[in-house]
Amino acid sequence: MRSTKQLHQKLINECKKQNAKAQMQLYNTYAKGMLLVANRYVKDSFLAEDIMQDAFVKAFKKINTYKGEVAFGAWLKRIVINQSIDEMKKKKLVMVSINDEVLNVVEDNDWEVANDVTPKMVIDAIDKQKDKYRLVLTLYLIEGYDHNEISQILGITTVTSRTHLMRGKKLVKEYLKVISHAEGY
Incomplete structure (x- = not known):
């Protein structure tokens, strides 16, 4: 596993130098997974692909801010999620905020469902x-x-x-x- 991590770090270092070949290798490694993430949010495969592409562009522009504190895939996934949510907000998704004083939420940790539920x-x-x-x-x-x-x-x-x-x-x-x-x- 160490060699995979070292390979990823080498690719990331090359991407920081604007190496297009390294960017393409990282893209090919993560594109399919990031497309699935975007699709979970926007439910439109064409829009999800645009979001994923934009997220990669943003990631490559900001790759110098990646410090390796989390796995690169987790860092990229957060960009894709934020890009997806930004796109939904553009489409006038209104999140209604409920007044904190009026509502007292009881934490409910019961997530059990019937055994036949997949x-x-x-x-x-x-x-x-x-x-x-x-x-x-x-x-x-x-x-x-x-x-x-x-x-x-x-x-x-x-x-x-x-x-x-x-x-x-x-x-x-x-x-x-x-x-x-x-x-x-």
């Missing part, structure tokens, strides 16, 4: 939700961000993030119940 069914259920719920569910469950990070990425409060997660989870569970009954499970 990960694909959960992802499909998340994809069916309104954008405000889908984004928070995706960032929290799939990308692994916490509520503070989600609030920064989406420009909402942590309370709103928790609320969207709680409501989104409830909607996903309801959707899964309907699907499992409809399919005769």
Whole structure:
């Protein structure tokens, strides 16, 4: 594994020198995965490809800021996620912030679903939700961000993030119940 890490670091160092061949190698290594990430957010393969391309351009312009504190793929993934969310905001996605004093969110860590529910069914259920719920569910469950990070990425409060997660989870569970009954499970 060490040789792969060293190869990546060598490519990154060459990219910092504006080496086009190294940039192409990094692109080929990460493009497919980053396209999947963008597609999770925008649900349009052509737009996701544009976002991914723009993210790579941005990454190569800012590669000198990459310090190696996290894996390069994680650093690039964050750029793709931010680029995807920026694109959604351009399309007038409105995130309604809920007044912190009015709402007191109870942390709910019960994520259990029926045994016959597959990960694909959960992802499909998340994809069916309104954008405000889908984004928070995706960032929290799939990308692994916490509520503070989600609030920064989406420009909402942590309370709103928790609320969207709680409501989104409830909607996903309801959707899964309907699907499992409809399919005769």
